[in-house]
Amino acid sequence: MVVYSFYIFDRHTECVYARTWLPSDRPLSSSTGAAAGAVTNGASKPKRRDDNDNTAKLIFGTVFSLRNMVRRLGGEDDAFISYRTAQYKLHYYETPSNTRFVMLTDTSTMSMRNVLHQIYINLWVEYVVKNPLSPVEHKGGEGVKNELFELGLDQFVRSLM
Amino acid sequence: MIPPTCETVFALIIINKAGGLIYNKTFHEAGLNKVGTNDLLVLAGTFHGVHAITARLNPLKTAGDRTSTASASGMLNRPEPPTGLEVLESENFRLQCFTTMTGVKFLLFTDTTQANVDVTIRRIYDLYSDYVMKNPFYQLEMPVRCDMFDRKLLSYVREINNR
Numbered sequence: 001m002v003v004y005s006f007y008i009f010d011r012h013t014e015c016v017y018a019r020t021w022l023p024s025d026r027p028l029s030s031s032t033g034a035a036a037g038a039v040t041n042g043a044s045k046p047k048r049r050d051d052n053d054n055t056a057k058l059i060f061g062t063v064f065s066l067r068n069m070v071r072r073l074g075g076e077d078d079a080f081i082s083y084r085t086a087q088y089k090l091h092y093y094e095t096p097s098n099t100r101f102v103m104l105t106d107t108s109t110m111s112m113r114n115v116l117h118q119i120y121i122n123l124w125v126e127y128v129v130k131n132p133l134s135p136v137e138h139k140g141g142e143g144v145k146n147e148l149f150e151l152g153l154d155q156f157v158r159s160l161m
Numbered sequence: 162m163i164p165p166t167c168e169t170v171f172a173l174i175i176i177n178k179a180g181g182l183i184y185n186k187t188f189h190e191a192g193l194n195k196v197g198t199n200d201l202l203v204l205a206g207t208f209h210g211v212h213a214i215t216a217r218l219n220p221l222k223t224a225g226d227r228t229s230t231a232s233a234s235g236m237l238n239r240p241e242p243p244t245g246l247e248v249l250e251s252e253n254f255r256l257q258c259f260t261t262m263t264g265v266k267f268l269l270f271t272d273t274t275q276a277n278v279d280v281t282i283r284r285i286y287d288l289y290s291d292y293v294m295k296n297p298f299y300q301l302e303m304p305v306r307c308d309m310f311d312r313k314l315l316s317y318v319r320e321i322n323n324r
Contacts, residue, residue, distance in 0.1 A: 004220035022220065058214055065211045066249065069204060073193045073270070074253035081251055086244040087219045104220050111250075 003157050004088060004104040007056055008124070010138055011098035013064070015056040017144045021157065059102055063092055081113055095120055115160065123152045170318050171254060171270040173285065174201070177302045178264030180209030184305040188318045193254060193270060212245035212258065212266065219243050248278075257282055281321060288313050 008017040063080070070080040082091045084107055091109075093101045093116035101116040101124075127149040128134050134146060171192030175184035182205035187193070196204065249256040250273065257278040259267040267289075269282050292310035293299055299307060 020220070055218065058218055062211050062214050062218065065207050069207060069211075070249075070251040072196060072200065072204065074251050075194055078251050078253040080249070083215065083246050083249040085215055085219070085247050086241060087221060090215075090218075104218075 001109045001161060002106040003161060004106070006104075006153070006157065007059055007102040008144070009056075009060050009063075009100040009102070012137070013060060014138050015053075015060065015143075016138045018052060018056050019150075019153065020052070021161075059090075059104075060100075063090070063100065063102055067092070067094070082111065091116060093117060093120065099124070119153065119156065123149055123156065127152060168275045168324070169272045169322050170275070170281065171272070173270075173314070173318075174205060174268040175289070175305065176205045176209055176266040176268065179302065180206045181302070182206075183303065186311075186314065188315075188322060192272070208268070209266070212260075214245075216243045216245035259283070259286065261286065284317065285314065288317065 003021050005018070005020040005022070007015055007019075010016045066083065067080045070078050079094065080092050082089060084090075086107070089105050089107050089109055091103045091105065091112040093113055095101075099120070101120060103112055103116060105112060128144055128146055131146065134144070138144075169189050169192060171189045172185065172187045174182065177183045182202050185201055244260065246258055248258070253273070255271050255273050255275060255278070257269045257271065259269075259279070259282045261267075267282055267285060269278060269285070271278055288310060289305075292313055293305050293307050296307050296309070299305070
């Protein structure tokens, strides 16, 4: 099982956290946003960051459309779980407060819904929501810059692979 | 009456290469919400767009380009072109999408536990090529109104749903 990338979107459709574990290059972590890139990623790969930002937007659009489609067809209580193409698989989990967790993995991976749920419960709630210094809203795409959360997430995902 | 627990094919939608809805048929009323024709047209268009995006989202895009240049046997080793969404899962249904070489999409909505959907969808494609494409009165890209196709499709799906 391989995890390619992971995204969190808040209820204002803003991407508050993005992280990739691509085997080809150095893992790059970034709290998406206009200003955050230069700090985490250095000046060497400014283009890559732009790519990442656009990818996050595309992913949100896709996930949002599919979720609405699923609700229209399957009823209000239905939930979009995942989709698969020949190259990758996208897993989706939405909390009741409309925080959305998205994970891209290889195609042979089974359902990651419980994994995303674990990330929400054990990492997001513990380290970000319960942190009094963490901003509630992320205006201007400031993003989550939380060492404990990032460390915990990295360890958790690597333990899966 | 079909018990709702058994494996069931809910509905079929065919989308032409421009994203227009050209055929839709519901086989099992209880499976999906009732959706009006207008909404269904919007849905088909949306899915067409999303499908194109999902093909672009491949996280291994850069890695794939690199391996394509290296070919062991000297043969031109072209990587598979990226496919868009193939299977979508939700709590209440499963959506299988089959794209033909010409860009026509077959969307089959089934029960979440349904197996061998790709075989079913291939068979439906067979029926489509036999009874729609070989119909001299059918105009390309236009809504499918072929009696024979309707009949054959219905009897084929009924066979699956009653299994």
